[in-house]
Amino acid sequence: MDNLFSFDYAGRPFPEGFTRQPGNVEVWAHASGLTVTVESTVYPDTCAQEWTLWFENRGTADSALLTNVYPLDARAAFPDGCTVTTAKGTSCKIDDFALVTDVLEVGESKEYASCGSRAFIPFFNVGGVNSGATCALGWTGRWFVNVEAYAGGARVTGGMPSTGFFLRPGERVRTPQVLWLPWSGRRLDAHNALRRHLVGKMPKGADGQPQAPICFATWGGMKTATHKRLIEFIRKQGFRYDLYWIDAGRYGDDHETEEFQNFENEDWYFHVGNWRVNRKVHPHVVTVLADKRGTHGAPPVRWMVSDPTTKRQWVLREYAGDQGVNALQFRFIGAIDLTAVTTAYSDEWYNRIGISALFLD
Numbered sequence: 001m002d003n004l005f006s007f008d009y010a011g012r013p014f015p016e017g018f019t020r021q022p023g024n025v026e027v028w029a030h031a032s033g034l035t036v037t038v039e040s041t042v043y044p045d046t047c048a049q050e051w052t053l054w055f056e057n058r059g060t061a062d063s064a065l066l067t068n069v070y071p072l073d074a075r076a077a078f079p080d081g082c083t084v085t086t087a088k089g090t091s092c093k094i095d096d097f098a099l100v101t102d103v104l105e106v107g108e109s110k111e112y113a114s115c116g117s118r119a120f121i122p123f124f125n126v127g128g129v130n131s132g133a134t135c136a137l138g139w140t141g142r143w144f145v146n147v148e149a150y151a152g153g154a155r156v157t158g159g160m161p162s163t164g165f166f167l168r169p170g171e172r173v174r175t176p177q178v179l180w181l182p183w184s185g186r187r188l189d190a191h192n193a194l195r196r197h198l199v200g201k202m203p204k205g206a207d208g209q210p211q212a213p214i215c216f217a218t219w220g221g222m223k224t225a226t227h228k229r230l231i232e233f234i235r236k237q238g239f240r241y242d243l244y245w246i247d248a249g250r251y252g253d254d255h256e257t258e259e260f261q262n263f264e265n266e267d268w269y270f271h272v273g274n275w276r277v278n279r280k281v282h283p284h285v286v287t288v289l290a291d292k293r294g295t296h297g298a299p300p301v302r303w304m305v306s307d308p309t310t311k312r313q314w315v316l317r318e319y320a321g322d323q324g325v326n327a328l329q330f331r332f333i334g335a336i337d338l339t340a341v342t343t344a345y346s347d348e349w350y351n352r353i354g355i356s357a358l359f360l361d
Contacts, residue, residue, distance in 0.1 A: 004180065005053060006073040006157075009034065010064035033059020034066075034167070046197040048181040054174050057167035065166050071175035072135060072145070072158035076182070078128035082149035084110065085125040085187070089117040097121070104149035113144040113161060125191070126154050131184040134194045139176035213242035221249025221268060223259050224282045248272075254279045 007014050009030065018028040018036065026038040035058055040051040053071050057063045082104040090096040100120070102110055114120045122137040126147055137143050137158055145158035159176055167173065181197060183190035205211035216234060218227065231244060249261065252271025255278060261268065271278075 004049075004051065004074045005038075005071050005175075005178075007053075007069040007163075008067045011067075032063060033057055033061070033169075034063045043197065043200075046181065046193060046200065048179060048193075048197045050177060050179050052174055052177045054172060055167060056172040057169055060169055062169070063167045065164060067164045069163040069175060070157045070159045072137065072156060072178045072180070074133070074135070074180055075153055075155050076126055076131075076133040077153040078131040079152055080128035080130065082106075082147070082154045083125075083127065083132075083187075084147050086112060086123060087121050089114055089119050089121055091118055104147060104154070106149055106151050109146060109148035111144055111146040113142070115142045116140050123194070124156070125187065126156055127183070127187065127190065130186070132182075132187075132190065134179075134181040134183060134190050136179040137176045138179070143176060214240075215243045215245040216241040217245040217247060219249055219260070220246045220251070221257055221259060221261055221281060224284060226259070250278060250281055251275045252278050256280050 009017065010032075014036070015028060018030050021027040021029055021035075026040065028036040028038075035056050037054040037056070038051055039054065040049065042049050051071070053069075055066060084100075084102045084104065086100045088095060088098045088100060104110060112120045112124070114122070122139065122143060122145070123134070124136070124145055124147070125134050126132050133156070135145070135156055135158070137145065139160070142161055143159065144161045145156065148155045148157075158178070165173075179197075181190075181194055183193050199210045202210035202212060216230075216239070218230060227244075227246070234241060234244070249257070249266075249268040252268075252274050253276070257267055257278070257280070258265050259281075
């Protein structure tokens, strides 16, 4: 995959020092034991391409330093000026998700940075009047996208900011996922092409058409008894919801809270990031929701939470013990077996609590 990503290893730009390995999967190997695997998918029907980089140290010593890791480093060619279109993220303000349009002159560059989708959404349309490319980053942490205009096009780089790390033997990490979708025609055609690509990846209904789940949304801070009454009401009425959606307010350390919160007494945001069930609100959630999940006519249960990146430490403390607590002082956690942590975390939600879907946005 040429000219779509870049990084420096031991002070030298990729691919210097790397050798392409034989096989269907794109793997590059360095004499030090570092390998780079490019997981890439091309969609011929939409001309879109998605990829993720995996760095792994297969050697017996610490790797050299990896710096300037840009999982997105691509060039879009268009002859008629450079316009960047994106949208603001959400900070609970009146202009949340407002359209952002920047026109760059030749030699001018602009950087867009955010944590999750707070400042900006990670979708960008970079191009001129009649051609360009749409790109996106799949990453819930901190990210950036930089657009540099030149005569006849633009260079687009993106990824995690200020990357500089090494890998110990056996460690393996990934970059943000990247979407790159070239377009021609009108800028409106570019947005429709992105829409078709995303809709095409949605689950399909019985008729083969894309279908999003129909949800019955509720406030998570309501007591278990209230949820039971609502689920029973849905069952008796024969409403055919796909999921029973339990929103914020049901998480955090065990504490008393108002069942129906408003702007004067709400406290849910103090516990964002600590997704363990508040047993003061739901003391018997494991048995109650597990029983209801299989009830005829009742929709499966879905937890929904919104994570602005803070307080994720509880996952490590809860499931990785002292090792997880010690690793919290590092921005890059390489010493933790996150597979085991994720497995334990998933078991808590899907098996013990009995939910059918978990959504962390």
